[in-house]
Amino acid sequence: MILSKIAALLNRGKKFLLMTHKDPDVDGIGSMLALGRALISKNKEIVLLTEEPLVSPVIFLEGADKVVQILSFPDDYDAVLALDCAEKSRIGFSKAFVDNAEPLINIDHHGTNDFFGDINLVDEKSSSTGELIYRLIKNAGFPMDLAVAKNIYAAIMTDTGSFxxxxxxxxxxxxxxxxxxxxxxxxxxxxxxxxEYGHARLKLLRLALDTIEFHNKGQIGIIMITREMFEATHADRADSDKFVDYPRFVSGVELAVLIRQKGENEYKFSLRSNGLIDVARLASRFGGGGHIRAAGFDADGSISDLKRKFLQEANQVLDDLSN
Known part of the structure:
Protein backbone atom coordinates (compact mmCIF):
# COMPACT_ATOMS: atom_id res chain seq x y z
CA MET A 1 0.00 0.00 0.00
CA ILE A 2 1.42 3.37 -1.06
CA LEU A 3 0.38 5.10 2.18
CA SER A 4 2.27 2.55 4.29
CA LYS A 5 5.30 2.74 1.99
CA ILE A 6 5.57 6.51 2.44
CA ALA A 7 4.96 6.21 6.20
CA ALA A 8 7.80 3.69 6.48
CA LEU A 9 10.13 5.95 4.50
CA LEU A 10 9.31 8.91 6.76
CA ASN A 11 9.96 6.83 9.87
CA ARG A 12 13.25 5.55 8.45
CA GLY A 13 14.65 8.81 7.13
CA LYS A 14 16.17 11.74 8.99
CA LYS A 15 15.95 14.76 6.67
CA PHE A 16 13.11 15.85 4.39
CA LEU A 17 12.25 18.71 2.07
CA LEU A 18 8.57 19.67 1.80
CA MET A 19 7.19 21.81 -1.02
CA THR A 20 3.85 22.78 -2.52
CA HIS A 21 2.65 24.46 -5.70
CA LYS A 22 3.20 27.99 -6.98
CA ASP A 23 0.74 30.60 -5.64
CA PRO A 24 0.11 28.28 -2.68
CA ASP A 25 -3.30 27.98 -1.05
CA VAL A 26 -4.34 26.93 2.44
CA ASP A 27 -4.56 23.26 1.50
CA GLY A 28 -1.02 23.22 0.13
CA ILE A 29 0.58 25.21 2.95
CA GLY A 30 -1.58 23.69 5.67
CA SER A 31 -0.64 20.19 4.52
CA MET A 32 3.03 21.13 4.44
CA LEU A 33 2.94 22.66 7.92
CA ALA A 34 0.96 19.78 9.42
CA LEU A 35 3.31 17.11 8.08
CA GLY A 36 6.35 19.23 8.91
CA ARG A 37 5.26 19.63 12.51
CA ALA A 38 4.58 15.90 12.82
CA LEU A 39 8.05 15.09 11.45
CA ILE A 40 9.71 17.50 13.88
CA SER A 41 7.93 15.78 16.76
CA LYS A 42 9.81 12.61 15.73
CA ASN A 43 13.14 14.48 15.73
CA LYS A 44 13.35 14.67 11.94
CA GLU A 45 15.14 17.54 10.22
CA ILE A 46 12.91 19.34 7.73
CA VAL A 47 12.91 22.28 5.34
CA LEU A 48 9.58 23.88 4.39
CA LEU A 49 10.10 25.61 1.07
CA THR A 50 8.09 27.93 -1.15
CA GLU A 51 9.14 29.82 -4.24
CA GLU A 52 7.86 33.17 -2.93
CA PRO A 53 7.12 34.64 0.53
CA LEU A 54 3.73 33.72 1.96
CA VAL A 55 0.86 36.19 1.90
CA SER A 56 -2.59 36.32 3.48
CA PRO A 57 -4.40 34.11 4.35
CA VAL A 58 -1.78 31.33 4.53
CA ILE A 59 0.56 33.55 6.52
CA PHE A 60 -1.82 33.18 9.47
CA LEU A 61 -1.45 29.39 9.64
CA GLU A 62 0.28 27.84 12.64
CA GLY A 63 4.00 27.56 11.86
CA ALA A 64 3.94 29.69 8.69
CA ASP A 65 6.96 31.60 9.99
CA LYS A 66 9.03 28.43 9.53
CA VAL A 67 8.58 28.46 5.74
CA VAL A 68 11.66 29.65 3.85
CA GLN A 69 12.68 30.70 0.35
CA ILE A 70 16.23 29.73 -0.57
CA LEU A 71 18.28 29.89 -3.74
CA SER A 72 20.52 26.85 -3.32
CA PHE A 73 19.42 23.33 -2.56
CA PRO A 74 21.45 20.72 -0.68
CA ASP A 75 21.06 17.22 -2.07
CA ASP A 76 21.24 15.17 1.11
CA TYR A 77 17.50 14.78 1.75
CA ASP A 78 16.10 11.34 2.37
CA ALA A 79 13.08 12.39 0.32
CA VAL A 80 11.50 15.44 -1.30
CA LEU A 81 7.73 15.71 -0.89
CA ALA A 82 5.55 17.69 -3.30
CA LEU A 83 2.16 18.36 -1.72
CA ASP A 84 -1.03 19.37 -3.54
CA CYS A 85 0.72 19.64 -6.94
CA ALA A 86 -1.19 18.26 -9.92
CA GLU A 87 1.90 18.32 -12.13
CA LYS A 88 5.64 18.76 -11.70
CA SER A 89 5.69 22.15 -13.43
CA ARG A 90 3.38 23.53 -10.72
CA ILE A 91 6.08 23.04 -8.09
CA GLY A 92 8.11 25.93 -9.45
CA PHE A 93 11.83 26.37 -8.82
CA SER A 94 14.43 25.36 -11.38
CA LYS A 95 13.53 22.39 -13.56
CA ALA A 96 16.97 20.89 -12.94
CA PHE A 97 16.43 20.81 -9.18
CA VAL A 98 12.97 19.27 -9.35
CA ASP A 99 14.10 16.70 -11.92
CA ASN A 100 17.02 15.68 -9.70
CA ALA A 101 14.96 15.41 -6.50
CA GLU A 102 15.14 11.77 -5.46
CA PRO A 103 13.04 10.17 -4.32
CA LEU A 104 10.28 12.61 -5.20
CA ILE A 105 7.05 11.81 -3.33
CA ASN A 106 3.89 13.18 -4.92
CA ILE A 107 0.93 13.56 -2.52
CA ASP A 108 -2.15 15.07 -4.13
CA HIS A 109 -5.91 14.85 -4.66
CA HIS A 110 -6.32 16.39 -8.14
CA GLY A 111 -7.94 14.19 -10.76
CA THR A 112 -5.60 15.59 -13.41
CA ASN A 113 -2.43 14.59 -11.53
CA ASP A 114 0.09 13.06 -13.94
CA PHE A 115 1.85 10.85 -11.35
CA PHE A 116 5.16 12.66 -11.75
CA GLY A 117 6.74 11.32 -8.56
CA ASP A 118 8.90 8.32 -7.88
CA ILE A 119 6.21 7.47 -5.33
CA ASN A 120 2.67 8.73 -5.91
CA LEU A 121 -0.09 8.99 -3.32
CA VAL A 122 -2.89 10.44 -5.43
CA ASP A 123 -6.55 10.10 -4.46
CA GLU A 124 -9.04 12.28 -6.31
CA LYS A 125 -11.80 11.08 -4.00
CA SER A 126 -10.07 12.77 -1.09
CA SER A 127 -11.55 16.17 -0.25
CA SER A 128 -8.12 17.75 0.08
CA THR A 129 -4.44 17.04 0.37
CA GLY A 130 -4.88 17.85 4.06
CA GLU A 131 -7.11 14.79 4.35
CA LEU A 132 -4.35 12.64 2.82
CA ILE A 133 -1.78 14.12 5.21
CA TYR A 134 -4.03 13.23 8.13
CA ARG A 135 -4.16 9.62 6.93
CA LEU A 136 -0.38 9.59 6.43
CA ILE A 137 0.33 10.94 9.92
CA LYS A 138 -1.97 8.32 11.43
CA ASN A 139 -0.43 5.51 9.38
CA ALA A 140 3.09 6.59 10.36
CA GLY A 141 2.16 6.67 14.04
CA PHE A 142 3.23 10.29 14.41
CA PRO A 143 1.75 12.24 17.33
CA MET A 144 -1.04 14.73 16.74
CA ASP A 145 -1.14 18.06 18.60
CA LEU A 146 -3.08 21.32 18.35
CA ALA A 147 -0.70 22.86 15.78
CA VAL A 148 -1.00 19.85 13.47
CA ALA A 149 -4.76 19.75 14.01
CA LYS A 150 -5.21 23.44 13.14
CA ASN A 151 -3.43 23.03 9.82
CA ILE A 152 -5.26 19.85 8.86
CA TYR A 153 -8.60 21.44 9.74
CA ALA A 154 -7.74 24.61 7.79
CA ALA A 155 -6.71 22.59 4.73
CA ILE A 156 -9.94 20.60 4.68
CA MET A 157 -12.12 23.59 5.56
CA THR A 158 -10.86 25.74 2.69
CA ASP A 159 -10.81 23.07 -0.02
CA THR A 160 -14.37 22.02 0.83
CA GLY A 161 -15.62 25.61 0.99
CA SER A 162 -16.41 25.27 4.69
CA PHE A 163 -17.82 21.79 4.05
CA GLU A 196 -11.48 38.48 7.45
CA TYR A 197 -10.00 40.89 4.91
CA GLY A 198 -8.59 44.39 4.64
CA HIS A 199 -9.73 47.57 2.96
CA ALA A 200 -7.63 46.83 -0.15
CA ARG A 201 -9.68 43.73 -0.91
CA LEU A 202 -12.92 45.69 -0.67
CA LYS A 203 -11.61 48.34 -3.05
CA LEU A 204 -10.41 45.66 -5.48
CA LEU A 205 -13.78 43.92 -5.36
CA ARG A 206 -15.58 47.15 -6.21
CA LEU A 207 -13.50 47.51 -9.38
CA ALA A 208 -13.75 43.83 -10.29
CA LEU A 209 -17.54 43.70 -10.01
CA ASP A 210 -17.78 46.29 -12.78
CA THR A 211 -16.05 43.86 -15.17
CA ILE A 212 -18.56 41.02 -14.82
CA GLU A 213 -19.98 39.89 -18.14
CA PHE A 214 -22.17 36.99 -19.20
CA HIS A 215 -22.12 34.78 -22.29
CA ASN A 216 -24.06 31.88 -23.81
CA LYS A 217 -27.47 32.97 -22.57
CA GLY A 218 -26.14 33.71 -19.11
CA GLN A 219 -24.53 30.31 -18.60
CA ILE A 220 -20.97 31.70 -18.51
CA GLY A 221 -20.01 34.46 -16.08
CA ILE A 222 -16.61 36.15 -16.28
CA ILE A 223 -14.98 38.53 -13.79
CA MET A 224 -11.56 40.08 -14.41
CA ILE A 225 -8.77 41.73 -12.43
CA THR A 226 -6.02 43.69 -14.17
CA ARG A 227 -2.61 44.77 -12.92
CA GLU A 228 -3.88 48.35 -12.90
CA MET A 229 -6.60 47.33 -10.43
CA PHE A 230 -4.05 45.76 -8.12
CA GLU A 231 -1.86 48.85 -8.30
CA ALA A 232 -4.72 51.31 -7.78
CA THR A 233 -5.99 49.50 -4.68
CA HIS A 234 -2.63 48.31 -3.28
CA ALA A 235 -4.13 44.82 -3.16
CA ASP A 236 -2.24 41.58 -3.74
CA ARG A 237 -3.07 38.27 -5.39
CA ALA A 238 -4.55 36.78 -2.23
CA ASP A 239 -7.07 39.62 -2.04
CA SER A 240 -8.72 38.25 -5.18
CA ASP A 241 -9.36 34.80 -3.72
CA LYS A 242 -13.00 33.73 -4.06
CA PHE A 243 -13.86 36.57 -6.48
CA VAL A 244 -14.85 33.84 -8.94
CA ASP A 245 -17.78 33.08 -6.65
CA TYR A 246 -19.54 36.34 -7.52
CA PRO A 247 -20.49 35.31 -11.07
CA ARG A 248 -20.82 31.67 -9.93
CA PHE A 249 -23.64 32.51 -7.53
CA VAL A 250 -25.73 34.23 -10.20
CA SER A 251 -28.84 32.27 -11.16
CA GLY A 252 -28.41 30.41 -14.46
CA VAL A 253 -24.60 30.45 -14.46
CA GLU A 254 -23.04 27.04 -15.09
CA LEU A 255 -19.43 28.16 -15.60
CA ALA A 256 -17.76 30.98 -13.65
CA VAL A 257 -14.38 32.36 -14.67
CA LEU A 258 -11.94 34.66 -12.90
CA ILE A 259 -9.27 36.09 -15.19
CA ARG A 260 -6.36 37.57 -13.23
CA GLN A 261 -3.57 39.43 -14.98
CA LYS A 262 -0.13 38.36 -13.78
CA GLY A 263 2.17 40.17 -16.21
CA GLU A 264 2.14 42.26 -19.38
CA ASN A 265 0.54 39.46 -21.41
CA GLU A 266 0.26 36.79 -18.72
CA TYR A 267 -3.07 35.66 -17.28
CA LYS A 268 -4.44 33.11 -14.85
CA PHE A 269 -7.88 31.62 -15.62
CA SER A 270 -9.68 30.17 -12.58
CA LEU A 271 -12.72 28.06 -13.51
CA ARG A 272 -15.63 26.98 -11.33
CA SER A 273 -18.51 24.73 -12.33
CA ASN A 274 -21.94 24.56 -10.79
CA GLY A 275 -22.13 20.89 -11.72
CA LEU A 276 -22.88 20.72 -15.43
CA ILE A 277 -19.36 21.19 -16.83
CA ASP A 278 -16.17 19.25 -16.05
CA VAL A 279 -13.84 22.25 -15.78
CA ALA A 280 -10.76 20.05 -15.26
CA ARG A 281 -11.28 18.68 -18.76
CA LEU A 282 -11.91 22.18 -20.12
CA ALA A 283 -8.77 23.54 -18.44
CA SER A 284 -6.71 20.66 -19.84
CA ARG A 285 -7.39 21.97 -23.35
CA PHE A 286 -5.26 24.97 -22.37
CA GLY A 287 -2.54 23.03 -20.55
CA GLY A 288 -4.12 23.31 -17.10
CA GLY A 289 -6.01 21.02 -14.79
CA GLY A 290 -7.63 20.61 -11.41
CA HIS A 291 -10.92 19.11 -10.25
CA ILE A 292 -14.26 18.52 -11.96
CA ARG A 293 -15.74 21.62 -10.34
CA ALA A 294 -12.63 23.73 -9.74
CA ALA A 295 -9.72 24.05 -12.16
CA GLY A 296 -7.49 26.58 -13.87
CA PHE A 297 -4.72 27.33 -16.31
CA ASP A 298 -2.13 29.97 -17.19
CA ALA A 299 -2.09 31.60 -20.61
CA ASP A 300 0.07 34.10 -22.47
CA GLY A 301 -1.16 36.51 -25.14
CA SER A 302 -3.53 39.40 -25.66
CA ILE A 303 -6.57 39.22 -23.41
CA SER A 304 -8.96 39.66 -26.32
CA ASP A 305 -7.50 36.65 -28.14
CA LEU A 306 -7.34 34.55 -24.99
CA LYS A 307 -10.95 35.28 -24.07
CA ARG A 308 -12.13 34.59 -27.61
CA LYS A 309 -10.36 31.22 -27.73
CA PHE A 310 -11.58 30.28 -24.28
CA LEU A 311 -15.19 31.21 -25.03
CA GLN A 312 -15.08 29.20 -28.25
CA GLU A 313 -14.13 26.09 -26.28
CA ALA A 314 -16.51 26.78 -23.39
CA ASN A 315 -19.43 27.51 -25.70
CA GLN A 316 -18.74 24.31 -27.60
CA VAL A 317 -18.76 22.31 -24.37
CA LEU A 318 -22.09 23.82 -23.33
CA ASP A 319 -23.59 23.31 -26.78
CA ASP A 320 -22.51 19.66 -26.80
CA LEU A 321 -24.10 19.13 -23.39
CA SER A 322 -27.40 20.65 -24.51
CA ASN A 323 -27.65 18.44 -27.62
Missing part, protein backbone atom coordinates in the same frame (compact mmCIF):
# COMPACT_ATOMS: atom_id res chain seq x y z
CA UNK A 164 -20.26 23.06 1.41
CA UNK A 165 -18.68 21.80 -1.84
CA UNK A 166 -19.45 18.47 -3.49
CA UNK A 167 -16.00 17.10 -2.59
CA UNK A 168 -16.99 17.07 1.10
CA UNK A 169 -17.07 13.48 2.38
CA UNK A 170 -18.16 11.78 5.61
CA UNK A 171 -14.45 11.41 6.39
CA UNK A 172 -14.04 15.19 6.06
CA UNK A 173 -16.51 15.69 8.89
CA UNK A 174 -15.02 12.91 11.01
CA UNK A 175 -11.53 14.37 10.72
CA UNK A 176 -12.86 17.86 11.49
CA UNK A 177 -14.56 16.55 14.63
CA UNK A 178 -11.35 14.83 15.73
CA UNK A 179 -9.37 18.04 15.17
CA UNK A 180 -11.83 19.82 17.46
CA UNK A 181 -11.03 17.21 20.10
CA UNK A 182 -7.42 18.46 19.92
CA UNK A 183 -8.61 22.00 20.62
CA UNK A 184 -9.34 23.47 17.19
CA UNK A 185 -11.95 26.24 17.29
CA UNK A 186 -13.63 26.30 13.85
CA UNK A 187 -15.09 29.77 14.25
CA UNK A 188 -11.65 31.26 14.95
CA UNK A 189 -9.98 29.61 11.95
CA UNK A 190 -12.91 30.40 9.67
CA UNK A 191 -12.91 34.08 10.54
CA UNK A 192 -9.14 34.49 10.28
CA UNK A 193 -8.67 32.52 7.09
CA UNK A 194 -11.92 32.83 5.15
CA UNK A 195 -13.95 35.77 6.44
Missing amino acids: RYSNTTPLSFRIAAEMMDYGVKPWELSRRIMD
